[in-house]
Amino acid sequence: MQTSKGHVKLIVKNGRYVCPNCKQVTNQQANPQTNAENLILWCRNCKAEFFVNIDHGQCSIVSRCR
Numbered sequence: 001m002q003t004s005k006g007h008v009k010l011i012v013k014n015g016r017y018v019c020p021n022c023k024q025v026t027n028q029q030a031n032p033q034t035n036a037e038n039l040i041l042w043c044r045n046c047k048a049e050f051f052v053n054i055d056h057g058q059c060s061i062v063s064r065c066r
């Protein structure tokens, strides 16, 4: 397990973000028009939650909730 500080970018796979914890695809869709701040990204596979910022579809981790 890694500490997710700084500008860790999430990988996009099949139009969805990949969980940085378990490397599986989440339900969150990636779209180049999406902008969000402190969005909670939840992974149904490993139940991890992350605060993320999305800038034109580029998703970066702010911090990990659990």
Ligand SMILES: [Zn+2]
Binding pocket: 019, 020, 021, 022, 023, 024, 043, 044, 045, 046, 047, 048
């Ligand atoms: Zn996960």
